[in-house]
Amino acid sequence: MFPNNINNLIENFKKLPGIGQKSAERLAFSVLKNFDSDDYDDFSNSLISVRDDTKYCSICNVISETDVCNICSDNSRNHELLIVVENSKDVFSIEKLGNFNGYYHVLDGLISPFDDITPDDINLESLFDRVKNDKIKELIFVTRSGVEADTTILYIKKMLEDFDIVISRVANGIPIGADMDYIDTLTLESALNNRKQVLD
Amino acid sequence: MFPNNINNLIENFKKLPGIGQKSAERLAFSVLKNFDSDDYDDFSNSLISVRDDTKYCSICNVISETDVCNICSDNSRNHELLIVVENSKDVFSIEKLGNFNGYYHVLDGLISPFDDITPDDINLESLFDRVKNDKIKELIFVTRSGVEADTTILYIKKMLEDFDIVISRVANGIPIGADMDYIDTLTLESALNNRKQVLD
The missing domain is CATH 1.10.8.420 (RecR Domain 1)
Structure with a gap:
């Protein structure tokens, strides 16, 4: 037209x-x-x-202007903590908080049998290498919720069962400032299960 | 970042x-x-x-792939009717209806003293030329409402007062399917003033 x-x-x-x-x-x-x-x-x-x-950091796979990103080339950070995210963008969101001092690993996807995304399709080999070679004590998964995240985390946990490493995951709950009317039941259930005692 | x-x-x-x-x-x-x-x-x-x-039709000023657009080069249309619009896009919206058989003129703007848009800044000279040289009997303004449209139409009417030409304007009213809750008062007032008797 x-x-x-x-x-x-x-x-x-x-x-x-x-x-x-x-x-x-x-x-x-x-x-x-x-x-x-x-x-x-x-x-x-x-x-x-x-x-x-666009380059991808050869260590953590985040988008970067250099072969090794600013974060991975900063040796003063805490080598024991590794946040695992789905996308590069998530790294920048967390960095904006300014209070996480460890390193990152970008998977570039989550395992999803429905979408034919297998463990080989995402950036897992290098994650396992980092766990084997570095002194990582805790893997913290910061991803959206859902079957794909559950599957991915379970798979990684299984692959790393011989390592003395804590695997944790961000809390689900009610977003601060959100109206109760718009909270879905799964989130509400999770927020209830993860309730915290109010201390004096 | x-x-x-x-x-x-x-x-x-x-x-x-x-x-x-x-x-x-x-x-x-x-x-x-x-x-x-x-x-x-x-x-x-x-x-x-x-x-x-991107070319502009040398007659009606609509965006076109050719020097004279498909509509202006179609001699079978009604030369007595000319729809005046603000933007090229409006021509395509009206053509989609498929029941207007006249020609168009694209102003590329409306007179707006607040935004420093004077009669010289919009495509008026060629509109006046067309009225002088063609056998146009009615100019139909199809534009958004507002001070700019009022000013532009008034200005054109004044400039063409020596010509035997009808100047008309699309009706304002309640959009078909719109919820009454979302109709602003000006539109409602206009819809009431332009009410039509329901005939058997």
């Missing part, structure tokens, strides 16, 4: 999560209306740069 | 309407996760093509 080049841009916006036909049209026409010539170059180049210049 | 190339992509997504920091991060990481190599090229090229290949 629209000219071809506009249609193409719309189709590209539709590849993004949560963007359907109507939103994509709105975005494409806003680009046409508001972008100056440099904006087009910037956007276009930034896409190509994400493809071509 | 993120690597530079990811940050750049995030900043570019933030130039789009309705996309803030959090959404832009989500989009950038979804690109990194889900795009294959060709997807990056497609998206990047489609942006550049929108900048470099």
